[in-house]
Each structure stands twice: as structure tokens, then as C-alpha cells.
Amino acid sequence: MITVSACLIVKNEEEVLARCLDCVQRVADEIIIVDTGSTDRTKEIASRYTDLIYDFKWVDDFSAARNFSFSKASMEYLYVADADEIIEEEQIHNFLRLKETLFPEIEIVQMYYCNQLEFNTTYNFDKEYRPKLYKRVREFRFYDPLHEAVRLEPVIYDSEIEIVHKPLSNHAPRDFTTYQKIIARGENLSDKLRSMYARELFIAGEDSDFIDAYSYFYETVLHTTLGLTELKQCQCVLARGARLQQKDQDFFKVCLKNVACSVTSSEICFELGEYYLQNGDELEAILWYYNAAFETEAELNLHYQGDYPLNKLALCYQALGNDEEALKYVNLRDEWKAEER
Structure with missing residues (x-):
């Protein structure tokens, strides 16, 4: 033994x-x-x-x-x-x-x-x-x-x-603080740790966490040779950070580069949907939320190709007064969540 x-x-x-x-x-x-x-x-x-x-x-x-x-x-x-x-x-x-x-x-x-x-x-x-x-x-x-x-x-x-x-609380705030301390010391994040940082942002990050991370991921894309997967993960973070800071030119630049890839990231399509919804264009938002849910693959968080965009589609159709379509996407959202349990 x-x-x-x-x-x-x-x-x-x-x-x-x-x-x-x-x-x-x-x-x-x-x-x-x-x-x-x-x-x-x-x-x-x-x-x-x-x-x-x-x-x-x-x-x-x-x-x-x-x-x-x-x-x-x-x-x-x-x-x-x-x-x-x-x-x-x-x-x-x-x-x-x-x-x-x-x-x-x-x-x-x-x-x-x-x-x-x-x-x-x-x-x-x-x-x-x-x-x-x-x-x-x-x-x-x-x-x-x-x-x-x-x-x-x-x-x-x-x-x-x-x-x-079986934790009693979420450890994400502690982790985000640690990431920022490592970066502030001038230390490099390994490919694995950078990927974990991006993943944790899209799973548990607040808006302020994306803004705090923006400069690091921007410099990484600018000065580091990345594989396609690593590049797309960084693009997802940059898209969210740019949208939150209303950096429209940077937002569309990074989104277009991702859309040009052979497989577009669901998170990018979701961010485009968020941009148009916040600007009152529900019809354009629907196009991008639909792509997030049905035409693309999640890079960091499976929910971005599932219940998150489906819920947004329901909200858009509800805002347009189309209750039948709204109910359809509510049902699809609930089915997706049930399958994931």
C-alpha cells in the first residue's frame, strides 16, 4: 500500500x-x-x-x-x-x-x-x-x-x-488582484496563465476588471507572437474592454480581425450585439446575437454560444414587440441551460 x-x-x-x-x-x-x-x-x-x-x-x-x-x-x-x-x-x-x-x-x-x-x-x-x-x-x-x-x-x-x-464564495476578485500585481511587477504571464486570465474575465469578471486588464492584453497583442487560439482569446478581452471604454475605432478594429478568422469567436459576436443594442439598434443586434448562438464557437466561456445570446435575442424581440419570437428564444435558452446541468 x-x-x-x-x-x-x-x-x-x-x-x-x-x-x-x-x-x-x-x-x-x-x-x-x-x-x-x-x-x-x-x-x-x-x-x-x-x-x-x-x-x-x-x-x-x-x-x-x-x-x-x-x-x-x-x-x-x-x-x-x-x-x-x-x-x-x-x-x-x-x-x-x-x-x-x-x-x-x-x-x-x-x-x-x-x-x-x-x-x-x-x-x-x-x-x-x-x-x-x-x-x-x-x-x-x-x-x-x-x-x-x-x-x-x-x-x-x-x-x-x-x-x-465546494467553496462558499467566488475567488475571482482575489485572482484578478493577483494578476494585476504580477503585471505591475513587470513579470510575464505564461501562455497558460494569460489564457486563464482571459477565461476568468469572461466567466466572472466585472466591467472594471476588463478595463484594468485592457492595457496588458493590448500590449500582448502588439508585442508578442501569438498562436491563433491565444490571439483570439486576447481579441475577446480587447473587444469587451474597448466597448466599455467607448473606444469605437479600437473596438471595430479588433472585432473585424476576429471575424476574418476561419472560425469567429462567439464572444466577439456577442460584443457586437451588445454594442448595437446599447445604441438602440435592435435589428443589427439580433444579427450578431444570432451569430453568437448558432454560427460561431465560444473561445472562453460556453455560455456565449448558448444561453447568453439566446436571452439577448429574446430581449431584442420583446423590445420590437414580437412576443412570439421572444418566447421562442426564451424556450431555447431554457432548453440550453437544462442540457448543461
């Missing part, structure tokens, strides 16, 4: 930590708690479950805190847990069975991360795989009987274990 260190980084988690650790203590052989500056009862609660509690000065870097937590672990495998997660009873049994049967060559175990859409997280799917269990010490071995080479890619196992994400 393998042994497991559960590694958590926490800050002011008194409302959810006991709920999490009640589950974690049943699957882990040791629990590592790294506190990044709690001012509530977080460490007191943690002390009921473990004496391996460490302070870590927060430096706006989750990776640094995660790495520190890993450095304190001593078991064979490292389980990455967050305080707002729970493991339900059946999944605890599945986890324990995994500990008994895991082949030693497995270096990463993926588990289903569930309930992601309830609080507008940065993912478009309510249930998808995430790496959650890592072998602490990796063994390097040669493979192939001829022209031998060291295997560099980790051996990954996709388990059936489900971890439920």
Missing part, C-alpha cells in the same frame, strides 16, 4: 477547513498545512488534525507556497488538496482502494474535479480531470532494448475518484 502526504496551503479558512480535513484524514498518512497569513481560527482548527503546520510569507505566488508544502512532506505520494474541497463517502473508499492497488510506476494520478460551475470558476466543464496525486521521488529509467533513452514523460493514471469543489 502506498503512503500519502496531503499538502494544503491555507489562509482564513475557518469556515471550511474542518469539513475538508475530516475527509482528508481518512485517506492521508500525514497532513501538511502551510498557512500564508491567517488572522482567524484556521491554525487552531488545523492543529486538531496535525502538528505539521508551517507559516509561509505570502508573495502572490501559489506555486511558491505549493512547492514549500511539498518540501515538508515525507510520504511516497503527495496529495494536493484545497480547503474548500470535500471527498464524499463513496470516493473515500475509492481513494483507499487506490492506495492498496496503485502500481509503483504510476507517477501522477488524475481525479475528477467536480462542481466547478457553481461559483463561476475558470472552467467550462462541471466535471473534468485534474492531477491530484504525485509521486514524491521520481525514478529515472532507461527504456527500449536498442537506442535506449531515459523516459521523460511521467506515467499518468486517470482514476475514477471524484473530488468535490
Whole structure:
């Protein structure tokens, strides 16, 4: 049977930590708690479950805190847990069975991360795989009987274990503040992090968040060589930011470049619909909302090719006095939402 260190980084988690650790203590052989500056009862609660509690000065870097937590672990495998997660009873049994049967060559175990859409997280799917269990010490071995080479890619196992994400609030404001601090320090966002920033804006961003992000994405498009997907993601953010700031020339410039792509982004069509609706042109808005819903593909948030434009189509037809068409799109919107649940 393998042994497991559960590694958590926490800050002011008194409302959810006991709920999490009640589950974690049943699957882990040791629990590592790294506190990044709690001012509530977080460490007191943690002390009921473990004496391996460490302070870590927060430096706006989750990776640094995660790495520190890993450095304190001593078991064979490292389980990455967050305080707002729970493991339900059946999944605890599945986890324990995994500990008994895991082949030693497995270096990463993926588990289903569930309930992601309830609080507008940065993912478009309510249930998808995430790496959650890592072998602490990796063994390097040669493979192939001829022209031998060291295997560099980790051996990954996709388990059936489900971890439920159950936060009490949305983390987006914290994330947007962190993005801005990284940018202010002059540090580059990786392609992955920039994509996550754009995605989170379209899933949970307020108007002010788009305005704050505008300069960064503008400079990125201007001075960075981007692939088509990355470019289109940036265009979506820039279109929203330009529209909100009434920069009409920049707005249409970025929208036209996106429309010229082989596959137009639903978010861009939605933004064009918003522009015309705000200017009192419901008929032109209908054209673009229709394209968002039926003729394009979402780049960052699936709702922009679904219930969002369908709802706007209903509102436009209602404003034009066409209640029959309005009802049709209300029904389509409700059907789409039902299918997504």
C-alpha cells in the first residue's frame, strides 16, 4: 500500500477547513498545512488534525507556497488538496482502494474535479480531470532494448475518484488582484496563465476588471507572437474592454480581425450585439446575437454560444414587440441551460 502526504496551503479558512480535513484524514498518512497569513481560527482548527503546520510569507505566488508544502512532506505520494474541497463517502473508499492497488510506476494520478460551475470558476466543464496525486521521488529509467533513452514523460493514471469543489464564495476578485500585481511587477504571464486570465474575465469578471486588464492584453497583442487560439482569446478581452471604454475605432478594429478568422469567436459576436443594442439598434443586434448562438464557437466561456445570446435575442424581440419570437428564444435558452446541468 502506498503512503500519502496531503499538502494544503491555507489562509482564513475557518469556515471550511474542518469539513475538508475530516475527509482528508481518512485517506492521508500525514497532513501538511502551510498557512500564508491567517488572522482567524484556521491554525487552531488545523492543529486538531496535525502538528505539521508551517507559516509561509505570502508573495502572490501559489506555486511558491505549493512547492514549500511539498518540501515538508515525507510520504511516497503527495496529495494536493484545497480547503474548500470535500471527498464524499463513496470516493473515500475509492481513494483507499487506490492506495492498496496503485502500481509503483504510476507517477501522477488524475481525479475528477467536480462542481466547478457553481461559483463561476475558470472552467467550462462541471466535471473534468485534474492531477491530484504525485509521486514524491521520481525514478529515472532507461527504456527500449536498442537506442535506449531515459523516459521523460511521467506515467499518468486517470482514476475514477471524484473530488468535490465546494467553496462558499467566488475567488475571482482575489485572482484578478493577483494578476494585476504580477503585471505591475513587470513579470510575464505564461501562455497558460494569460489564457486563464482571459477565461476568468469572461466567466466572472466585472466591467472594471476588463478595463484594468485592457492595457496588458493590448500590449500582448502588439508585442508578442501569438498562436491563433491565444490571439483570439486576447481579441475577446480587447473587444469587451474597448466597448466599455467607448473606444469605437479600437473596438471595430479588433472585432473585424476576429471575424476574418476561419472560425469567429462567439464572444466577439456577442460584443457586437451588445454594442448595437446599447445604441438602440435592435435589428443589427439580433444579427450578431444570432451569430453568437448558432454560427460561431465560444473561445472562453460556453455560455456565449448558448444561453447568453439566446436571452439577448429574446430581449431584442420583446423590445420590437414580437412576443412570439421572444418566447421562442426564451424556450431555447431554457432548453440550453437544462442540457448543461
